[in-house]
Amino acid sequence: xxxxxxxxxxxEVCEAPRLADGGLDDLRSALPEAAALDLAETFRLLxxxxxxxxxxxxxxxDELCVCDLAEASGLSQTACSHNLRLLRAQRxxxxxxxxxxxxxxxxxxxxxxxxxxxxxxxxxx
Numbered sequence: 001x002x003x004x005x006x007x008x009x010x011x012e013v014c015e016a017p018r019l020a021d022g023g024l025d026d027l028r029s030a031l032p033e034a035a036a037l038d039l040a041e042t043f044r045l046l047x048x049x050x051x052x053x054x055x056x057x058x059x060x061x062d063e064l065c066v067c068d069l070a071e072a073s074g075l076s077q078t079a080c081s082h083n084l085r086l087l088r089a090q091r092x093x094x095x096x097x098x099x100x101x102x103x104x105x106x107x108x109x110x111x112x113x114x115x116x117x118x119x120x121x122x123x124x125x
Contacts, residue, residue: 045090046118050075051083055106055115058093063105 019027031039045051050073057064057072064072070080084104087093094107106112 042090042092045086045092046114048083050079051087052115054080054083054087055092055111058104058106059112059115063103065101065103069104 046055053073054069054075057069061068061072066077066080066084069075069084070077073080075083084093084095088095091107092111093104095102095104097103
C-alpha cells in the first residue's frame with residue numbers, strides 16, 4: 001500500500017511500514033534542538049584545519065602558550081589567538097594566566113575522545 005501525505009510537497013511516496021504510535025516522537029526527542037545547535041557549532045569550529053592543528057598540538061602537549069601554539073599550528077599569533085578565543089567560547093579549550101603569559105589546554109577529556117574517534121574514522125581502511 002502506498003502512503004502519500006499532503007505535507008509531502010515532492011509527491012514522493014513512502015511504501016515502508018509506518019512507526020508505531022509515539023515512535024516518531026521518540027526519534028524527534030533523541031537530539032533536542034538546543035543540543036543539536038550546540039553540537040553543530042562544535043563541529044563547525046572543528047571543520048577548520050588550523051583549529052584542528054591547535055587542538056592536535058594540545059592533545060600532544062597538554063598545555064601550551066600562544067607562541068608555541070602558533071608555531072605548532074602554522075598560524076600567525078593573531079590568527080591563533082582569534083581561533084583560541086572561538087574554541088574557548090565553545091568550551092573546547094580553557095586557559096590560565098601566569099604573569100604575562102597565557103597557557104591553553106583542552107577543556108576536558110571529551111574533546112580528546114571526540115578527536116581520537118574522528119581521527120580513527122578518517123584513517124581506517
